[in-house]
Amino acid sequence: MTIAFTGGGTGGHFYPIVAISEALRDLVREERLIAPKLYYLAPNSFDEKALFENGVTYIHIPAGKMRRYASFRNITDLFVSFAGTISALLTLFRIYPDVVVSKGGYGSVPTVTAARLLRIPIIIHESDAKPGRANLYAAKFAKKIAISFESSAEYFPKNAQQNIARTGIPIRKALMRVETEGARQYLGLEADIPTILILGGSQGAMKINEVVLSCLGELVAVGNIIHQTGQANFKNVSAVAQVVLAKNPHESRYHPINFLDQVSLQRAAGVASVIVSRAGANAIAEIGLWKKPAIIIPIPESVSHDQRTNAYAYAKTGAAVVLEEQNLTPHLLLSEVRRIVSDPQLAERMGASAAGFTDPDAARILAHEVLSIALAHEV
Incomplete structure (x- = not known):
């Protein structure tokens, strides 16, 4: 039995695949099946360590982007x-998988097109409240369509509706729980004060970084700041922060990190009093599972079609407040952080409101369907 995964080049596309791979390994062991060969076909490997740990072989497949604005690169990327x-x-044709599982994104288009031509069964998973173009394309010939938000079903073609099921977003097993014991020591945090965790997505967020730096002196007066800057922004953010906090008595409370690995994220989430985050579906699902109050800052619709819809769908639960990027100022971010961390009852209500938003069994549900289709195709 062989299973191939494909998806775009962000953490939101990649890490649900890791979660499904983990669940597949568990199911295979429980049902005493021969372990399938797992492959990941995409423009980049994203996290080689995670692939290796789950026995997934990476194969490079080029893919071009179709941008939502006029660009000569849209033409060259067609080639x-x-x-x-x-x-x-x-x-x-060489590995001939029994099923292809696609997480969408531009990186998935060549593989799902090839799978269609070879008549290999395709399962797609859509994380966002508003589906992306790659998944809308693949839905026309997908055997099964898994969604995370009920509202996303209406965007898919009428003839695909019978193939749709809501599963939720697959979350890696390790991130289904947070670690509080020893977390402050591990992260070097000051005790007995609030901790603000700032996540800009797997690649960071320049606008959030700029706003945080503009009010950094006031933020560290509130509590510890764990700031995931993104790999490309880390050096610049760290240098600016060093200047901003040069004479600040709370300089040691600021902790910039280029990217939080699994262990660090478990611990940072465990001690966080409030989380500031982009509105990627994966990020929201994880925050909901952790039951932490959140300030959500979606990417503008002109750049990303899905994050604003995700943000307001989550905010309806009462677990988060949404700050639109065009309205985001240092004063506004600071005042919202202060409002939540200074009111324990409000923070507790927000955290409790997240209960039930994320389905912890999503990865297992998807893995079971993948196995079922793969076994039927193998026969």
């Missing part, structure tokens, strides 16, 4: 996608 489709055809 990249064509080359990627040829590469995917040859790869799928």
